[in-house]
Amino acid sequence: MRIAVIGAVLLVALAACSSGPQASAPGPEVLGPDGLRGLAPGVTKAATGTTLAAEPMSGFDGCKSYSFAGSPAPEPGALEAEERAVAKADDLNRKARDADAHVLDPGMHGSAADYAKSAAQSAAAAKLSAQAAAAAVVVTELREERAADLAASGGAVFSGEKLWSVVAPPQVKTPEGAGAGTALADLHRLYDAKGLKPTPEGHFAVAVPGRPTWTYDFTAEGAKVTYVALLDASLKCG
Incomplete structure (x- = not known):
């Protein structure tokens, strides 16, 4: 009888553990206004x-x-x-x-x-x-x-x-879901209303909310985006 009681207690304890709060899996990485992996504007x-x-x-x-x-x-x-x-x-x-x-x-x-x-x-x-x-x-x-x-x-x-x-790896997207592999038609659907424009370098750029001078810069080949970067348009190389 004692063994049965102990077994019942263990089953209740296990059930309580399984029904408790579970650690949620981390979401996918995003290249957003706060950058990526600690690489934020101004760093x-x-x-x-x-x-x-x-x-x-x-x-x-x-x-x-x-x-x-x-x-x-x-x-x-x-x-x-x-x-x-x-x-x-x-x-x-x-x-x-x-x-x-x-x-x-x-x-x-x-x-x-x-x-x-x-x-x-x-x-x-x-x-x-x-x-x-x-x-x-x-x-x-x-x-x-x-x-x-x-x-x-x-x-x-x-x-x-x-x-x-900040250049995003291929699996990383913007908060709106644009990145490597995104069709240009979808890029325009996501960002035209937000001011997406072609750049002199042949890319597409749109302002980053809350980050003056910063843009999402999309490089494309054919009908798809090849990669996306977060770029400070106020700086230049050379």
């Missing part, structure tokens, strides 16, 4: 702690891009490769402009030798221009690769010490 690089990787993955135009901690490390020498590519493109552009500015103009009464010299100079300037254009393509491709890498992992971009942009 400085020094205040990010261990949220981001220790080393930057890119440094175009003086801004440093950092992926979230735990993401794949950047390729060794990535920053140096960027610097070399940009320096080469800048040098070739300067040389091309200088060569073009010094092409001889023989005028109406120029000699045959003058015309030959002018033609040679024009050809040399054109060659430098072509080389500069090819170098610029390399820089553009590097920019796109770095942007794609950051979009794949998520992270942040800093202009000096100031937070310029």
Whole structure:
């Protein structure tokens, strides 16, 4: 009889535990007015702690891009490769402009030798221009690769010490549910009434409620959003 009573008490206790308050599962991460993972508007690089990787993955135009901690490390020498590519493109552009500015103009009464010299100079300037254009393509491709890498992992971009942009990982959406994979038709449905506009860079941007100067910046390819960032439009790189 005693064993039966003890068993009944245990069953009551278990039932009480199972009917008590349960810990709710955390909801999905959201890129909203308060940023993401502690990266909020106004935060400085020094205040990010261990949220981001220790080393930057890119440094175009003086801004440093950092992926979230735990993401794949950047390729060794990535920053140096960027610097070399940009320096080469800048040098070739300067040389091309200088060569073009010094092409001889023989005028109406120029000699045959003058015309030959002018033609040679024009050809040399054109060659430098072509080389500069090819170098610029390399820089553009590097920019796109770095942007794609950051979009794949998520992270942040800093202009000096100031937070310029928080890039959402692919699974993270805005409070309205827009992010990587969202159809452009749905993006317009969600944000047109809130002032969604195209940007000079070919993205789409809309103001963030309660955050003057900050916008949600949507990059798109084809008919879908590829990634979304929280961006301070008052800051610039370069």
